[in-house]
Amino acid sequence: MDIYLDHNATTPVHPEVVDRMTSVLAQTGNASSVHRFGRLARRMVDDAREAVAQLVESSAANVVFTSGGTEANNLALCGFSGQAVVSAVEHDSVLAARADASKIPVDHKGVVDLDQLREMLVGRDEQVVVSVMYANNETGVIQPIAEIVSLAKKHGALVHCDAIQAAGKLSVSMRELGVDLLSLSAHKIGGPQGVGALVVRNGLDPEPLLRGGGQERRRRAGTENVSGIAGFGVAATLAADRLSEFASIAALRDHMEHRLSDAAPDAIFHGASRERLANTSCVGLPGMTGEIQVMTLDLAGVAVSAGSACSSGKVTPSHVLLAMGADDETAKSAIRVSLGADTRAEEIDRFVDVWSDMAGRRSLNNEKRRSVA
Amino acid sequence: MSGAPTAVYLDHQATTPVDPRVLDTMLPWFSETFGNAHSEQHIWGRQAADAVELAREKVASLIAAEAREIVFTSGATESNNLAIKGAVRFAMRHGRGKHVVTVVTEHKCVLESCEALVEDGAEVTYLSVDHEGFVDPVAVESAIREDTVLVSVMAVNNEIGVIQPLARIGEICRARGVLLHTDAAQAAGKIDLDVNAMMIDLLSVSGHKMYAPKGIGALYVRRRPRARLLAEMSGGGQERGFRSGTLPVALTVALGDAAEIAQSELAAEGVRLSSLRADMLAQLRSRLGEVIVNGSMDNRVPGNLNVGFAGVDAEALMTELPELAISTGSACTSASVEPSYVLKALGLSDADAGASVRIGFGRYTTPGEVNAAAEMIVEAVENQRSGNSARAAE
Numbered sequence: 182m183d184i185y186l187d188h189n190a191t192t193p194v195h196p197e198v199v200d201r202m203t204s205v206l207a208q209t210g211n212a213s214s215v216h217r218f219g220r221l222a223r224r225m226v227d228d229a230r231e232a233v234a235q236l237v238e239s240s241a242a243n244v245v246f247t248s249g250g251t252e253a254n255n256l257a258l259c260g261f262s263g264q265a266v267v268s269a270v271e272h273d274s275v276l277a278a279r280a281d282a283s284k285i286p287v288d289h290k291g292v293v294d295l296d297q298l299r300e301m302l303v304g305r306d307e308q309v310v311v312s313v314m315y316a317n318n319e320t321g322v323i324q325p326i327a328e329i330v331s332l333a334k335k336h337g338a339l340v341h342c343d344a345i346q347a348a349g350k351l352s353v354s355m356r357e358l359g360v361d362l363l364s365l366s367a368h369k370i371g372g373p374q375g376v377g378a379l380v381v382r383n384g385l386d387p388e389p390l391l392r393g394g395g396q397e398r399r400r401r402a403g404t405e406n407v408s409g410i411a412g413f414g415v416a417a418t419l420a421a422d423r424l425s426e427f428a429s430i431a432a433l434r435d436h437m438e439h440r441l442s443d444a445a446p447d448a449i450f451h452g453a454s455r456e457r458l459a460n461t462s463c464v465g466l467p468g469m470t471g472e473i474q475v476m477t478l479d480l481a482g483v484a485v486s487a488g489s490a491c492s493s494g495k496v497t498p499s500h501v502l503l504a505m506g507a508d509d510e511t512a513k514s515a516i517r518v519s520l521g522a523d524t525r526a527e528e529i530d531r532f533v534d535v536w537s538d539m540a541g542r543r544s545l546n547n548e549k550r551r552s553v554a
Numbered sequence: 555m556s557g558a559p560t561a562v563y564l565d566h567q568a569t570t571p572v573d574p575r576v577l578d579t580m581l582p583w584f585s586e587t588f589g590n591a592h593s594e595q596h597i598w599g600r601q602a603a604d605a606v607e608l609a610r611e612k613v614a615s616l617i618a619a620e621a622r623e624i625v626f627t628s629g630a631t632e633s634n635n636l637a638i639k640g641a642v643r644f645a646m647r648h649g650r651g652k653h654v655v656t657v658v659t660e661h662k663c664v665l666e667s668c669e670a671l672v673e674d675g676a677e678v679t680y681l682s683v684d685h686e687g688f689v690d691p692v693a694v695e696s697a698i699r700e701d702t703v704l705v706s707v708m709a710v711n712n713e714i715g716v717i718q719p720l721a722r723i724g725e726i727c728r729a730r731g732v733l734l735h736t737d738a739a740q741a742a743g744k745i746d747l748d749v750n751a752m753m754i755d756l757l758s759v760s761g762h763k764m765y766a767p768k769g770i771g772a773l774y775v776r777r778r779p780r781a782r783l784l785a786e787m788s789g790g791g792q793e794r795g796f797r798s799g800t801l802p803v804a805l806t807v808a809l810g811d812a813a814e815i816a817q818s819e820l821a822a823e824g825v826r827l828s829s830l831r832a833d834m835l836a837q838l839r840s841r842l843g844e845v846i847v848n849g850s851m852d853n854r855v856p857g858n859l860n861v862g863f864a865g866v867d868a869e870a871l872m873t874e875l876p877e878l879a880i881s882t883g884s885a886c887t888s889a890s891v892e893p894s895y896v897l898k899a900l901g902l903s904d905a906d907a908g909a910s911v912r913i914g915f916g917r918y919t920t921p922g923e924v925n926a927a928a929e930m931i932v933e934a935v936e937n938q939r940s941g942n943s944a945r946a947a948e
Contacts, residue, residue: 183597190593191800194584202584206577206767211569216872216879218563248628248769251789251799274789274798368800373584375628375769375802390786392670393631393663402663403631404569404762406769409802475595484596 183482184528188369189318189346189461189519190486194412195371195419202373202412212405213396222407229414233378236417237344237363238354245379245400246410250345250366252390253379254278254312256401257341257362260387263308266301266338268293268324269504275312275343276500285313289506291322291452295332302336309338315347319501319517320452321461323347330359339385345369345377349420350427350458361385367409371522372416376409423522430520431459437518437529438462444537451502451515460520463502469543471516474536478516481535485518561877562923562930566857566916567712567740568881573765573917576811580767583804591801592792602803609810616813617738617757618748619774625796626806629771630739631663632786633758634706636773636797637735638667640783641704641756642676647784651701652676655732657689657718659896660708664737668706677701685901686850687716695726704733709741709757713883713896713912714849715858717745724753733781739763739771743816744824744855749774755781759813761805765917766812770805773797823917827856830915830924834859837928842935848897848910862902862910863935865942871911874934878927881912 185193194202210222230241247253251274258265258278265282267275270291276282283301285293293313302309311333316323326342333340341362344353349370355363361382368374381387386400393402420427441448441464449465466474471487478485487499498512507515518532563571583605591606593599611621627633638654645651654668658680668678679697683689694705705727707718720736727734735756738747742757743764749757754774761770775781775796789798816823838845838861846862863871868882883894893907902910913927 185598187593187596191588191590193588196585199581199584203581206572209563209569209571214565214568214881216565217561217876218879248632249799252787254789255787272789277788277798373802373804374800375805391631391635392666402666403629404768406628408767409769479596484598486593486595
C-alpha cells in the first residue's frame, strides 16, 4: 500500500467536500445570472464565503476568491504600488510576484530577523508592503506575525501574510494578527485544487490582476468557480472543526523524528528548534541528495518531496534552507515529510523503516567509496 | 435538486451544465488518485501529471494545435487577460510596439484588458461592426499600424452568436506581422476551429461554456512563429512559465474530456440545435407576428438566438418568467440595467435593445422544453403588450 507523506504539496479532497462538489456540479448556474439558477449559484458562493471568513476570523465581504494560492499572492503583492519587503523564505509565488522586493533575512532557525526588518522600514517615504508567510511550506517554521505587524504598523506599512500552509493546521485569526492581506489555498486543507482566496482588510482595495466582469466586488473578474468555491467552504468548516485534532499530529511527527535520529544520528532536522507546524519535518541526510532519497522512497511506495512541489523539478538547492545558512550540500540533502490528519502510525513506521534502511546503505556506500579510493 | 427548478434552462451562453460523462471521469481525481501534478518525483504526482498531459492533448486536438501550445488557466477571463495584456506588455517592454486593435462587441474582459493596457501607455483602436454584427476585415487591415502588436477579435459573440470572419483576419494579421488573438469561449466545441488554417496565434477557451466545470480554461499560445507573453501570475513557473500555480488536476481532466466529447459530437449537435432554434423562432413568429432577430442568422452558432419584441421591457419579461432561464445580455454584466452595448453596436436604439432577450439552447435541451419555453415567452409578451395597450387606452 502506497504511503502519502506529501500533504504540504496537496491533500486528498475530504469525502464531505467531494459530496458537496458532486451535488453542486449537478446543478447549472452562473452566479452572475439574475434568474433562479444564477441566484442558487450565488447563494452557494456566498455560503462558502462565510465559511472561509470564519476559518480566519474575518468577514465574508473581505474574502476575494481566486484560482488558488499563487493568484492570491500575486494579487496581494502586485495589487499595491510602492516597495515590497518580503522574507527570504517566502514561497516562489511571492518572490516571483515582486522580483524587485527587498529580502528580510532569517536566522539559522528560519525566523525572520526583526531588527533587520526594522532597519528596512525606517525612513521609507513610499508605501511599503511587507510580506511574510505564517508558516513555511518546507520547514513548517512559524513566523512571529504579530510582532511583524506591530513593527510594520509603526512605519505605516501594509502587511500581507501567506497563510496557505498554516490555515487548517493551526488557528489563524486575521482579527488578532492585524494583517491587512492574507492568502489561502483550498487544496492544502482538504479542498479542491483550483481555488483559493485573498482576504482583504476592510477599506483596502488591491488593483485587480484579472480584469473583466464585475465579479468579487470588482476585485477579481471571471465567472466564479462555483463547485470549487463550495468545496472550499466545506473544507474550511471541516478544517476549523479539526484544528485540535491536527495539532495532535505533532506527537506522531516527533516520534518519527526520534526514530530517524536513532537510525542516523547525523540526520539534521531543519527548523526543529523553533515552533513548527505539527505535520512538517524537513530532514537532512548528509551524504545523500534529496533527489536520490525521494526516488528511493518512491520505489518503496512512500511519497515525500525534496523541497516544494512547484520547484521540485529543479535540482537547485532549496532557497529556504540556504537562507537559513545551510551550505549547498546540506540544503541538497534534505527532504520534506509532511503528514496529514489521517496519517496512521503504521504508515510512519513503514516510512521510518525504509528511510533507516536507506540511511544505513548510505554509510555502506560511503565506506565502499572510501575503500576504493 | 433542492429548491429547484423544474424550470427550463435556456441560458447556455452564460454557463452550461456539466456533462455527466465529464463528471464521472473527473471525480476520482479529487480523492482516489489525487496528487500535485508538479510533484513528479513520486507516483501520485506522476499520475496527476500524466492525466494533465492527456487532457492537454485533447484540448489541443479540438483546435488543431499541439499539446505543448496549450496553457491551462482558471477560465476564459484569465486566458483573455493573459493573451492581451501579456502580449502587449511583452512587446512594450521590448520596444516592439504598443497598439491593439479590437472590436466594440468583444466580451467585457477583453475590453477591460485593453483598458488596463491604456493605463500602461498602450493605444487601442476599437472597430465597429455592421448591423448584423460582423467586423469588416478591411477595417482590421486599415487599423493596423507600424506599432500594432495584437489584433483581438472574438470567434463567436456571446450575446448574438455571430461568427466573425477569422480566417480572413488571420491572413491579414500574418501578412502584417501582427499577432491575432481570438476569444473562443463561445466558439470552442461549437464551430470548427483550426489555429493553423485560420492563422490564429492566441486562442482562449472556457470550460464551463462547453460542459466542463467553472474554474478551468485554456490559452493556446503559438510556438511557430512564437507568440511571446509576459506572465500575469508568477511563482513556481508551471505551464512553461506562462502561468504559475498548482494545476487543478480534476478540472483539467474535465476540460480535456469535454473537448473530446464536443469535438466528436460537434456536427450532429449543430444540426440538432439549429432545428430547436428554428422551431423556437417559428413558434414565436407565428404567435407574435414580428419578431426581430438581432445579428446575422447566416453565420451564427446554432445554440444562440437573440430576439427583440417591439415595445416589450425584456427585464420585466424575465421577472414574469421565473420558470424560464433566459437572459438580457452577458451574465457578467447582467446585474447592470444598462442596455446591451453589443446590441447598441448593431445600431439598435435603447428601447429595441431593452426589448431583446438571449435564448441559449444546449446539449440537454429537448423539443418539449422549447415548446414550453415558447409558450411562456409568448404569453408573457402578450400580457405585457395588452397591459401596455390597456394603459394607453386609459
